[in-house]
Amino acid sequence: MFGYGAHYPTFLAFFLPMMLPALAALATRQSIFYAGMAGGVAVFTLVGMHVGRRFNRNVLDSLRLRFENLDLIERLREETKKAENASLAKSKFLAAASHDLRQPIHALGLFLELIGRGELSATQREMLENARASTGASAEMLNTLLDFSRIEAGVITPQVRPFHLLPLLNKIESELAPLAIEKGLVFRSRETHAAALSDPVLVELILRNLVSNAIRYTERGGVLLACRARGDAVWLEVWDTGIGIPPAQQQEIFRDFHQLGNPERDRTKGLGLGLAIVDGLTRTLKHKLSVKSIPSNGSVFRLALPVSRAAVIADEPKTLPGQAGKLHARVLVIDDDEAVRTGMLKLLVDWGCECTAVESIEDALAAARTNRPDVVISDYRLREQRTGAEAIAALRAECGDQLPALLITGDTAPERLREALASNVPLLHKPVSPDYLYRKMLVILPG
Template structure:
């Protein structure tokens, strides 16, 4: 347990906790012992009264004298705590009663016992046993003597627990008062001890803090003896040495500043060259990856035998692994470059939870896990797209590292915030690793770098997105007992929203799509996939060729899909604007790019055109096209 307590607090803690624990333990032991004694005493007293009454009732029951029994019952009621007395003969006939009437028991007649009736009364039963002395009484006629069983009847005494409970409350109050006095005395004594022990140390700590801030003239008063004196003298010597060293370092720093400035300029030029190289390399790598993914999707739609189908699935899995790595690196680079901006707004969690439940149920079922998404109607103030990415990463991570059991997604309102929690029954995370798992490429249970367990980028992206939106994020976990990741988000009031119904897949049939890409493989793969979806595709490698193709086909584009890098004077953004100007309307458009540099994303945001980085998954491309077509219909007032 890593507690950031100062020395005074620690001394107080060490002094108070044992005393408080011992005081509570002794108080509880003595109190419960006393309460038990009070209860035992009451039971013993009631039992003694019942036995006395049973002994005294022997003659009356033997003779059947109700008058004598009534007097005995009435005299017994003179005792405190008694609520009722009843005497029964061997036939369970009530012979005498005083106070509350008790009933003879149906079972175990003639057996001594103590029973509790309700919460405030005891029922004590004592049998009346016939003795030889009664049988020899000459004044009782033989014909009146009962025969057979030696039990003449039983006596039932009702004892009130009210006074006992009152004594218990008094005893508890007294115990609490004693504990409070002991605690107050312990606090006072601990405070005095803490002040005498921690005062000099806190003075030295403050001096060290001031020295650390650059106040090298600070000195510690040297008082007392032993270790504290040596410590104070050492701090003073250290401050003097640091003052001399600072003067020397200032001179050296001044001499080294010019050299560092020159090296910094060289490093900045090298970093700029590196960035250009990485952007170019990334673009060249993403182009064939993008084409490969689209070719695989188009190939998978065709008829194949079982062996070829399995081969296609393995090829698709390998391509997806490479795509995940590229996308993860791209997300990290965009967040680090500061080109991703948050757009907080009132956001309903209902559709987000529904999508996660739908998307991940199959994945959970394949692993034999139970995914539970607790429905919620809460609203939060957050960017819906970035928040969905956070929760998707957390849920995917939980399913990946959980071998058996379940994963739970739940939202709870906590004052002015909503806490989203993702709980799993997985391997758990040791305390010393709970900070490092939010760093890039850190995986605790994947030394062999198995791609099925991810790339180690998910939690790094989660932390950056949460920091971008100002959401608190945390983790509770124990090894072998699962983990709980949580995100705190400001609560928001519900607002009226308009649900845009996405167009069904069949509405892509006949949709006129303009495709622009100077890479022949990328153009062919994209055009082939769009045609497989039923689109009418007009493909070209530049603006003039595209407009000529539209004129020749005598159609107008319903949507444009263009690569960013194009030969000649136009890039993807300026080409889209030129096509819109040609047809005098805002044609929905989508930009594809293999560039990972922040400048491309900034320009796309400025133009208001969505950007997808290559390689693009077919499902994501299809969803974006349908979304843009729905947006087009909305702007027309449909």
């Protein structure tokens, strides 16, 4: 009966015609018993009307709340779509800017390598090292954007294996301790015999970002890089005596482009992506990361790695250009940037290669018919919306499926990274250091 209370007039139209005749009939009887029953019915009628009214109000409030929630959901969807569009626009802008910046920096690195292989005075050598340092700093910032884009694209596949932690800690110390000393800080790391089961390259990237951040936000005191074995886990810890992190910010610091105490966006304090990269990599590796901090006293970041019980295979020593001599290979370079073609041509000739550099797939096929290459090095993004993957596929159709090849890309857009990796051709990211390019060529060249 009270279900009609959803619409109060309908409830009254049903309830009152049912109760009022009974009330009238009982009231007209000349008996105390019937008078008492009439009073009971009257009370029930009033209570029923009150309950109906309350039920009606509850239904109306519920409907009003539901429509308000629907409106909020719709507004949330609109705001989410706006945020997604803004994020997509940001990613596209970063990818385009990164690609356009990588091209000249990549070419500059090739030319600096060529200059360094010549006869230079002490002053010229010092200027060259300064130029290399500036180029390296630019490359480091671009590589930070690349790491972030690779995480967003989901193209990072961990290569998990057992490895000793001490060489990694020593490498971090040798490369980053000078930055701390330059600021007047004390940098210490503790020796360890522990071995972990993880991806050493990704763990190094995580540690590098954590230690760099610790140095960047510490003005006095020092930084400690420690390792502690506890049960089935090895904890890597980065301690600092820096500015600390307020409790309300201890989750916000892992957001993209979030920085503490840098409203002017001073480039010496980085891009605000370091901890976002750390967070993304620890999620990819499925490791545990924690942070504790006291404002004005410092912070400690802890990364838990599984302990390795298996034997550790030592890494092979790296071969540098000066150690292995000439390559003696016919190399076909495809790149639509003239400066990059020129730099690659001169560098490869200096390595003892016979090199042809072209800018299009058609020119590459014509060159391959004249002089079959031993290896192809192609930029990923070519003119007329064509790709290096297409160029390599066409050359392999012409020269054989086993033709060794390398792809070099300046793209950081997630979809471009996925496309490039899908080609199953080794992928290098601009700016590529000459030493790294040399080692990759040694790997793919026959014999």
